Amino acid sequence: MSLSSAWWKRARDILGERIVSDPSLLDPYGHDESAPEEFRNPPEAVVRPIDEGEVSAVLKLCRDERVPVTVRGAGTGLAAGCVPARGGIVLTTELMNRVMDSDPANLTITVQAGVPLRKLYEEVAKMSLYFPPHPGDEGAHVGGAVAANAGGARAVKYGTVRRFVLGLQVVLAGGEILDLGGKYIKSSTGYHLVDLMIGSEGTLGVITRITLSLLPPVGSVQTLLAPFATLESAIGAVPRVLGTGILPCAVEFIEHSVVLLAERLLNKSWPSHEGAASLMLILDGRNDQDTLAQAEVIGTALEQAGALDVLLTDQKGRQADMLEIRSMLYEAIRPGTAEAFDICVPRSEIASHVGFVHRLEETRGVPIPTYGHAADGNVHSHSLRRSLENGVFGGELPGWREQSASIRHALYEDVVRRGGVISGEHGIGLVKKEYLPMNLGPVHMAVMRSIKKALDPEGILNPGKIFDA
Amino acid sequence: MSLSSAWWKRARDILGERIVSDPSLLDPYGHDESAPEEFRNPPEAVVRPIDEGEVSAVLKLCRDERVPVTVRGAGTGLAAGCVPARGGIVLTTELMNRVMDSDPANLTITVQAGVPLRKLYEEVAKMSLYFPPHPGDEGAHVGGAVAANAGGARAVKYGTVRRFVLGLQVVLAGGEILDLGGKYIKSSTGYHLVDLMIGSEGTLGVITRITLSLLPPVGSVQTLLAPFATLESAIGAVPRVLGTGILPCAVEFIEHSVVLLAERLLNKSWPSHEGAASLMLILDGRNDQDTLAQAEVIGTALEQAGALDVLLTDQKGRQADMLEIRSMLYEAIRPGTAEAFDICVPRSEIASHVGFVHRLEETRGVPIPTYGHAADGNVHSHSLRRSLENGVFGGELPGWREQSASIRHALYEDVVRRGGVISGEHGIGLVKKEYLPMNLGPVHMAVMRSIKKALDPEGILNPGKIFDA
Known part of the structure; x- marks a missing residue:
């Protein structure tokens, strides 16, 4: 299939020069960061809208012409979710990178889908507030993080991205612009479509704008490292940690064979190589007194659970090295x-x-x-x-x-x-x-298909992803 | 419309004696706790299933016979959501009141939909864990609280019921039993149907089982009361409280004219009648040292915001009186x-x-x-x-x-x-x-209708509620 001349004419009317069609430039839009190569497939064209009005016009056009539309953020995904598997076009959010509204009174920020996480963290820091979720790659777009319901280490205490999404603007397959949720924090007003869109991987609508809830800043962060003889004993210590009644911000486990790879890649060193594996715990709280008290209780629990050592890395540089090694594990392996x-x-x-x-x-x-x-x-x-x-x-x-x-x-x-x-x-x-049907079972799959059919009857949104509609 | 003899025969095969048909016993199933009387309507029969198998058989029967099915928990709702508006039968969860699984290792509890909140709190206390959401009426069934996404005072810090639902068992309109979610706490595996079901008020499926996530217990709770000259000045103090960086568990505001009514009803007294309104704040934390430090910071903020007084009610009995007065305001008015x-x-x-x-x-x-x-x-x-x-x-x-x-x-x-x-x-x-269309707009309404149609094409589940499908 290739794009018709009618498609090209209308697309140029909508977007002017903001369409990539040079084949040599299309390849990077044919894959994400996932390892398997068999899923690569370049699009026929890439459109670069700047706002929901343009997204709406593009979707109407593609619905009329039955052209598959695959949304792409920064392409940092690991499931080939943004690869145009059935051809058609890629709609990139790279030019939709404006912060629309910073609202400290309501503890919210509203951004366009293409704002990178790095920029989000900077904006939130300027507000003296805190956005806890931290998926690995800060280059990822907020829209992509929402579309995949990204998680990260801090989900233990704070939950995944889902928990912080108060509002979404979504453009539906027919081009309708749908504003969901808002700045309020309690609602029993109709079906909760925000959470249906989160994690739907671009198959139900194109997310164009996101309103996130923020928290007051944490006053103090401490990082604990505990090496263990075996990975099993490290993981076995976790119930004892949770049994203290203190919820750490993060509890990461790492085999030392993996640590070695990342140390080489970054030329940085992990604080301990004793034993086969480490637990790294991040504690946060209102002030140092609070986090140090937490560290003492948890340190004791770790020792009782067989930790070979418990290191409190209170030096900022040391903490940063550890976090960088942790965040680069995927790249290293x-x-x-x-x-x-x-x-x-x-x-x-x-x-x-x-x-x-x-x-x-x-x-x-x-x-x-x-x-x-x-x-x-x-x-x-x-x-x-x-x-x-x-x-x-x-x-x-x-x-x-x-x-x-x-x-x-x-x-x-x-x-x-x-x-x-x-x-x-x-x-x-x-x-x-x-493998999804094996995981969810036939009733769940049937309900997902019926919802897909209800929202995207022509099947133009990211076709072939998650399941065959 | 009345139930056919074929319906009665099959229903008796499924439920035996657990069907209410005596007209004098049907009236209580025709209303909830909401004030307006024009919404009352008794059902033609009430079925009392004990598990999802019976619910499934009842729904298959009612789908075949096109009989509307309205689910009812304890009937403590305030929106007439459980009233059989279009006739047909009420399916009550009153006999589905078993705790299925208490799992301290995973910090979860799984209950049948008809377990009252009171029993849930007791079970969770036995596990030495904490379920923060506290909608007003402890007689409410867990299933009803989930179907309405109940909130309560503690949503400030902990969110509404939605945030604690990890898994649901739902019987669909055609009788299919759908198990959603589970005991895991992170998922990017298919559409998040759990959150679609929460708050759908019985229009998309019958919730039969709920898995809730629990938290470690809080070590200390303090209650602060601050009377203000006017309601406006009381509410105006809230941004200053949140500006301290401390998130209270609850921040309630109450006009003293309302307090008087509840005091009479309960023969209990509110700690202060100075001014026209009060803020009541609940603080929780790891230990008394923690909550008292919070109370000091917040007390200062309240004084700076014009509180006439700040009372720390550290006596348990006094706290209980205040909470009871607060929880009975609806009854009093x-x-x-x-x-x-x-x-x-x-x-x-x-x-x-x-x-x-x-x-x-x-x-x-x-x-x-x-x-x-x-x-x-x-x-x-x-x-x-x-x-x-x-x-x-x-x-x-x-x-x-x-x-x-x-x-x-x-x-x-x-x-x-x-x-x-x-x-x-x-x-x-x-x-x-x-008033829903005025609130959500036509696109949102259309999407909700298309989802309702996809999941309940014959429209037998709680017809006429939320919107006309």
Whole structure:
């Protein structure tokens, strides 16, 4: 299929020069940051609207001409959600990057979908307020983070992006502009469509504007590091931490084999290599007195749970190094990665799921380095395509493609058995689509299809993603 | 319309004796706790299933026979949401009152829809955990609280019921049993149908089971009372309280004219009658040291904002009296109420909205006592049908019906102008249905209708509620 001359004429009327059509410039819009290459597919054109009026006009045009429209933020996704799988055009939010309204009285900020998270954090800091969710990549657009319901480490205490979205402006498949929610914080007024749009990965509407709720700033942050002999004992300590009654902001677990990779990449060092794995805990509170008191209670719990050491990294530089190493783990493992997983299980199942992954690693002879969010059950395992020893990647593993598919299947079966989901924060996109029915079951799939059909009867919005409509 | 003999036969096969058909017993199922009487309508029969299997069989039967099904919890609603407006049957959750699973390791509890909030709080206390949302009436069923997205005072810090629902079991119009969510706390796995069901008031499915997330217990609670010369000055103090960076659990505002009514009803006394209104603040934290430090900072802010006094009610009995008076305000005003409102506006608009209500009161010559949740913008005003002086109701006001309708219209227009919603926590039901299109606009209404059509094509689930499908 290719775009008709009628499409081009109307599109130029709407957008003028803001259409990319040079084939050499289209390739970057054909993939995201996910590892598997089989999902790449460049669009026929890229449109760059500046506001919801232009988005509306583009959608009307594409609905009339039956042209698939795939929305793309910064392309930092890991599920190929922004890849134009069925051709058609990519609608990029890159020019929709204005902060529309900063409202300290209501503790809200309203931004266009294309504002990068980095810019959001800066604006919120200027307001002396706090936006807790912190998905890994600060280059991601707010619209993309909402479309995938991004998570990040701080979900233990604060929840995912979903919890902070008060309002959305969405352009529907027929071009209708729909304003959902607002600056109020309680509502029992009609179906809650805001939460239907969050996490729908561009299949139900194009998010053009987001109103986020903000919190008063935290006065103090402390980071604790606790090395353990084994990953299992590290994860096993988490219930004891939560049993103190203190909810840490983040509880991350990391195998030291993975730490080595990131240390090399960044030329920075992790505070301890004792044992096989570390727990990193971030505590926040009203002031240093508060967080230090929390650290004392939690430190004791960690020691009782078998920590080899408990380090309080109160130096800002040291904290920053650790957080950077943590945030670059995906990048560090990526060169050797066949596939990165993003499963989420109930907290009580995380230790046994990781045990299962370790057994897979042994029986299949494929390294599956693992890290993730210990207190919220969100585990990232990477099945590798290259050997890994002492933090250095070796050559390609024979038959890694087949092994990877087989590991994926076994791993997802384990997740479903434990009452979990195949994506905790990255989304389904194309990469996990095949496994969604196994996870959700036929009734859930049927309801999703009926909603898709109700909102996008011609199926022009990001077709082929999440499920086949 | 009346139920066919085929319906009766199959219904008896499913439920045996658990069907109410005696007309004298049906009346209580024809109304809820809302004041207006014009919405009353008894069902033709009441079915009392014990589990999702029976609910499924009943829905299949009613779909086949095109019999409207209206779900009812404890009937404590205030929007006539559980009234069988179009006849047919009421499905009561009163026998679905089992706690299915208490899981301290995952900080969750799973209950059947008919478990009363009172029983939920008891079960959670046994687990040494905390379920923050506290809608007024502890007799309400958990299923009803979820169906209406109930709120309560503690939403300032903790959010409404919505935030705590991790999983739902819902029986769809065709009888399919749909398990949504689970015990995991992060998911980007398909459309988030849990939040679509929450607040849908029984129009999209019958909620049969709920999994709630719980928090570690709070170690200390303090209650502050601050009387102010006027209601406006009390509400005007709220931004200064939030500006301290401390998020109280609750910030309630109450006119003293309303306090008098509740004091009489309960034979208990409010700590101060100085001035025209009070702010009541609930602070919670890890220990007394923490909450007392919060109280000091907030007390200073209240004084600077013009509080006539700041009382720290650290005696448990005194706290309980205040909370009981606060929780019985609706009951106290009810005998004189024409209509109770439940609007929610952005925090910054609450003072001017209440100012508008006071001007309405003066220009219409109708008392409109007002109280509510100051820090989350959720205001309850009652337009009265009887005169009110010194906390005593007098005779009926002439023309109160017409006045009430006209006040409602003006009040809702003011709410929409300020970017608010007509229901913060009670739901739309029948009582506010007429005003929903004015609030949400035609695109939102059309999307809601298309979703209703997709999930309940025959329109058997609570027909006539929220909107006409």
